[in-house]
Amino acid sequence: MFLPNLKSLKDALKCIEDNQKVLGTEKIFLKDAHKRVLAEKIVSSHDFPPFDKSTRDGFAINSKDTLDISESNPKSFKIIDFIGAGFFSGKTLSNYEAIEISTEAPIPSGADAIIMKEDVSVNGDEVKLFSKVSSDDFIYKKGKDIKKREIILQKNTLIDFQEIGLIASAGYNEVEVYKKPKIKLFVTGSELVQPSKTLEKAKIMNSNQFTISSLIKNSGAIVEVEHIKDDFDSLVDSINQATKEFDAIITTGGTAISKKDLIFDVVNSIGKVLFRGVDIRPGKLFVCGIVNDTMVFNFSGSPVAAITQYDIFARKYIFKMEGVDFYLNFVERELLFDFSSKLGVVDFSRFIADDDYVIKMVKHSSDATSSLIDANYMFIDKNIEKCKKGDLVKVLFFNSMTW
Amino acid sequence: MFLPNLKSLKDALKCIEDNQKVLGTEKIFLKDAHKRVLAEKIVSSHDFPPFDKSTRDGFAINSKDTLDISESNPKSFKIIDFIGAGFFSGKTLSNYEAIEISTEAPIPSGADAIIMKEDVSVNGDEVKLFSKVSSDDFIYKKGKDIKKREIILQKNTLIDFQEIGLIASAGYNEVEVYKKPKIKLFVTGSELVQPSKTLEKAKIMNSNQFTISSLIKNSGAIVEVEHIKDDFDSLVDSINQATKEFDAIITTGGTAISKKDLIFDVVNSIGKVLFRGVDIRPGKLFVCGIVNDTMVFNFSGSPVAAITQYDIFARKYIFKMEGVDFYLNFVERELLFDFSSKLGVVDFSRFIADDDYVIKMVKHSSDATSSLIDANYMFIDKNIEKCKKGDLVKVLFFNSMTW
Numbered sequence: 001m002f003l004p005n006l007k008s009l010k011d012a013l014k015c016i017e018d019n020q021k022v023l024g025t026e027k028i029f030l031k032d033a034h035k036r037v038l039a040e041k042i043v044s045s046h047d048f049p050p051f052d053k054s055t056r057d058g059f060a061i062n063s064k065d066t067l068d069i070s071e072s073n074p075k076s077f078k079i080i081d082f083i084g085a086g087f088f089s090g091k092t093l094s095n096y097e098a099i100e101i102s103t104e105a106p107i108p109s110g111a112d113a114i115i116m117k118e119d120v121s122v123n124g125d126e127v128k129l130f131s132k133v134s135s136d137d138f139i140y141k142k143g144k145d146i147k148k149r150e151i152i153l154q155k156n157t158l159i160d161f162q163e164i165g166l167i168a169s170a171g172y173n174e175v176e177v178y179k180k181p182k183i184k185l186f187v188t189g190s191e192l193v194q195p196s197k198t199l200e201k202a203k204i205m206n207s208n209q210f211t212i213s214s215l216i217k218n219s220g221a222i223v224e225v226e227h228i229k230d231d232f233d234s235l236v237d238s239i240n241q242a243t244k245e246f247d248a249i250i251t252t253g254g255t256a257i258s259k260k261d262l263i264f265d266v267v268n269s270i271g272k273v274l275f276r277g278v279d280i281r282p283g284k285l286f287v288c289g290i291v292n293d294t295m296v297f298n299f300s301g302s303p304v305a306a307i308t309q310y311d312i313f314a315r316k317y318i319f320k321m322e323g324v325d326f327y328l329n330f331v332e333r334e335l336l337f338d339f340s341s342k343l344g345v346v347d348f349s350r351f352i353a354d355d356d357y358v359i360k361m362v363k364h365s366s367d368a369t370s371s372l373i374d375a376n377y378m379f380i381d382k383n384i385e386k387c388k389k390g391d392l393v394k395v396l397f398f399n400s401m402t403w
Numbered sequence: 404m405f406l407p408n409l410k411s412l413k414d415a416l417k418c419i420e421d422n423q424k425v426l427g428t429e430k431i432f433l434k435d436a437h438k439r440v441l442a443e444k445i446v447s448s449h450d451f452p453p454f455d456k457s458t459r460d461g462f463a464i465n466s467k468d469t470l471d472i473s474e475s476n477p478k479s480f481k482i483i484d485f486i487g488a489g490f491f492s493g494k495t496l497s498n499y500e501a502i503e504i505s506t507e508a509p510i511p512s513g514a515d516a517i518i519m520k521e522d523v524s525v526n527g528d529e530v531k532l533f534s535k536v537s538s539d540d541f542i543y544k545k546g547k548d549i550k551k552r553e554i555i556l557q558k559n560t561l562i563d564f565q566e567i568g569l570i571a572s573a574g575y576n577e578v579e580v581y582k583k584p585k586i587k588l589f590v591t592g593s594e595l596v597q598p599s600k601t602l603e604k605a606k607i608m609n610s611n612q613f614t615i616s617s618l619i620k621n622s623g624a625i626v627e628v629e630h631i632k633d634d635f636d637s638l639v640d641s642i643n644q645a646t647k648e649f650d651a652i653i654t655t656g657g658t659a660i661s662k663k664d665l666i667f668d669v670v671n672s673i674g675k676v677l678f679r680g681v682d683i684r685p686g687k688l689f690v691c692g693i694v695n696d697t698m699v700f701n702f703s704g705s706p707v708a709a710i711t712q713y714d715i716f717a718r719k720y721i722f723k724m725e726g727v728d729f730y731l732n733f734v735e736r737e738l739l740f741d742f743s744s745k746l747g748v749v750d751f752s753r754f755i756a757d758d759d760y761v762i763k764m765v766k767h768s769s770d771a772t773s774s775l776i777d778a779n780y781m782f783i784d785k786n787i788e789k790c791k792k793g794d795l796v797k798v799l800f801f802n803s804m805t806w
Contacts, residue, residue, distance in 0.1 A: 030598060030613060031612075031613065031616075031628070034613075034616070034617045034620055035620075045599075045600045045601075045602075046602050046608070048608075049607065050602050050606075050607065051604070051605065053607075055705075084593065084594075085592055085593060085594040085656075085704070086592060086593030086594030086595070086605055086606060086607075087593065087594075087605055088604055088605040103704065103705075104592065104594050104607060104704060105594070105605065106604070106605050160617060160621070161613075161614045161615075161617035161618045161621065161710070161775075162614070162775035162776050162801075163776070164610075164613040164614060164617050165610035165611070165613055165614035165706055165775075166610070166776070167598070167613070168598045168608050168609060168610035168612075168613045168614075169598075169608050169610045170598075170608075171598050171599055171600045171601075171602070171608060172598050173597055173598040173599060189488055189489060189507065190487060190488060190489030190490065191488040191489030191490075191507050191508070192489070194576055195433060195570070195571045195572075195573075195574050195575050195576040196448075196574055196576060197448040197574045198448075198574075199448070199449050199453055199574070201454070201491055201509070202454065202486075202489055202490055202491040202508065202509045203453075203489060204452065204453065204456075204489075204507060205449070205451075205571050205572050205573075205574060206571065207567075207568040207569070207571035207572045208568070209434075209571075210433060210434065210437075210564075210567040210568055210570070210571045211564045211565070211567060211568035211571075212564075213434070213437070214437045214563060214564035214567050215564045217437055217438075218563070218564065225434070253488075301488070301506065301507060302458075302506075303568055307564070331758065355734065372564075372565035372568075373565050373566070373569070398565075
């Protein structure tokens with residue numbers, strides 16, 4: 001019997017986890033840190049804001065001077081200075097004095113409130129107020145957003161637009177980040193040819209190199225693709241060489257037992273096969289091994305099986321190499337039809353799902369790349385044979401897996 | 404009164420739409436097309452698969468020869484050839500003949516079914532079958548996935564991992580895509596300095612250059628950042644020059660009325676201001692203009708206001724420049740607390756929301772960059788003053804807006 005000892009999904013994931021490698025770190029400029037992963041915690045060098053500042057264009061005054069002001073009892077203040085954003089005033093307010101101030105500028109000494117430009121009238125160096133103001137009006141207090149020495153981001157945080165702004169505010173012009181994983185993708189298969197408008201008999205357009213390299217890019221890693229011949233000796237040379245230059249190797253094709261499928265034998269001869277075959281569908285024919293301390297994932301040649309193998313096994317490994325924990329983020333949806341699964345196999349079939357329901361199946365062949373457009377995974381565990389209309393099932397949205 | 408004529412959100416979006424520019428196209432290699440946008444429809448050059456092919460390693464046979472085979476009545480077939488993936492056989496099966504075949508290889512003449520390797524026993528050039536098979540077993544029929552001349556992807560589709568595989572299968576080694584928008588980001592404000600562990604009095608760390616440029620990258624565009632002084636003449640020169648080299652211009656700061664805020668005046672003097680001020684919060688102080696036929700978005704200096712302005716106005720414009728329609732994808736969530744909004748203002752405040760609920764507010768100052776971590780927008784329309792616990796409200800998830 002072929003593949004008598006299929007590894008369970010859980011054991012396969014554990015086995016990969018036990019062989020996880022985490023990359024080193026490097027210091028880069030913050031401007032280059034978008035979508036990189038922090039390898040240090042971020043501690044604020046400053047209070048933020050660093051001083052009490054105005055949140056409006058207007059006039060800095062002392063609220064005590066305004067206690068008896070009303071529409072019918074306005075009062076004039078003498079304008080003694082102007083503070084633009086980025087500047088400060090050396091002056092201190094005395095009674096019934098005001099300093100004109102811009103948004104973002106620091107509150108001058110003696111002032112405790114801002115009145116907005118549109119609420120006053122100005123005549124020469126006098127400003128007339130028609131209402132009283134309260135202490136702290138339109139003042140954003142020093143340290144309100146972030147306190148000096150506060151830890152504002154933890155190590156292993158992915159840096160997107162929100163985080164990069166915070167890191168800047170904390171005073172970092174450079175950050176320590178994990179190196180980007182470099183992945184070698186070997187596409188095997190004598191039947192595969194480059195996309196072309198003409199096609200020789202028995203040949204198939206090579207789509208795996210494009211889908212899998214896009215998935216690798218979506219995981220924040222760098223990919224180099226090479227199409228190699230199904231020849232034992234050249235496979236040995238190519239894989240050995242790649243272990244010296246890359247952080248992990250992915251191959252597609254060559255996982256089945258046949259005269260022309262050799263990758264298992266190659267890994268077995270120059271390294272250690274961790275397991276061969278997993279109890280999932282599609283993607284059963286998945287081989288995982290270590291060559292020269294480098295992880296080698298052998299995906300199926302069938303496009304959808306290869307994508308599923310990437311989603312379940314390789315993405316988690318690649319994320320973790322660059323410091324990020326990744327989990328398959330299942331959500332529950334109600335099934336709108338009956339569905340039969342195969343006992344003993346964890347099913348990751350493709351279905352159309354929305355915010356509430358799993359609506360319908362897509363074409364099921366693992367060759368059907370077109371089955372992936374608008375589809376998502378439905379997860380049926382291996383002890384489940386039938387799902388009925390109305391059941392809650394687990395769904396994995398493709399877009400929950402992008403970097 | 405300052406800004407007497409706030410543009411309504413709807414009118415502001417319409418005004419930007421009326422001035423939408425769409426970029427030209429270019430032909431690139433498919434390997435470089437990840438996350439680009441199709442500027443042509445994709446028509447398959449071939450049936451896919453291009454021939455009836457085997458989906459298993461095994462033996463191609465004629466199912467009629469197996470009608471009376473059973474466990475107790477096995478039958479031997481003569482193996483007359485082997486077909487590896489990428490090859491084909493010139494031979495035609497006669498009665499009780501079999502051809503060994505690999506997954507992906509084309510079905511030979513005279514065969515109509517595959518029996519899996521693990522279900523037979525082989526002895527020299529004889530293969531013994533123990534069960535009957537049905538016509539089409541383990542055969543994936545020509546054109547089942549895609550038919551020749553079928554339109555498989557429409558123009559204006561974003562190319563991710565699923566699409567790129569389909570385009571390859573359709574026979575395209577090059578594709579026509581929209582050019583990537585080149586955006587110039589001018590950050591203004593004398594108060595802004597580069598991130599550093601020390602900070603001069605009245606100065607503020609420049610975080611906008613990092614947040615806004617990350618948002619631009621998340622929209623698939625190219626960004627070049629420049630910090631410019633708040634000086635009328637140099638602003639005129641810089642903006643004029645940028646209109647020659649970039650597809651759109653974004654500035655931050657300089658939208659309020661103050662002695663040091665000049666961008667409105669600059670756009671007004673060398674181009675046309677489309678509108679100044681929108682009835683949203685945060686982000687009211689948004690100026691939009693055209694200079695030398697190039698869109699200029701003037702964002703607030705306050706980080707959160709600037710991000711909100713990007714999310715609501717600029718992202719849609721940038722997506723559309725490269726061929727993609729973008730809509731704010733609101734979902735409904737139940738509110739877990741009472742909330743007061745301001746009449747006459749469309750509220751885009753930041754809240755923590757999950758799959759079911761809006762759970763709590765975050766800090767509300769538009770300076771509080773930290774309020775963006777884990778937050779999402781809650782949308783409260785301008786005719787709503789109070790939302791109560793239990794109400795369904797509209798939520799906009801940040802992660803629904805990435806490229």
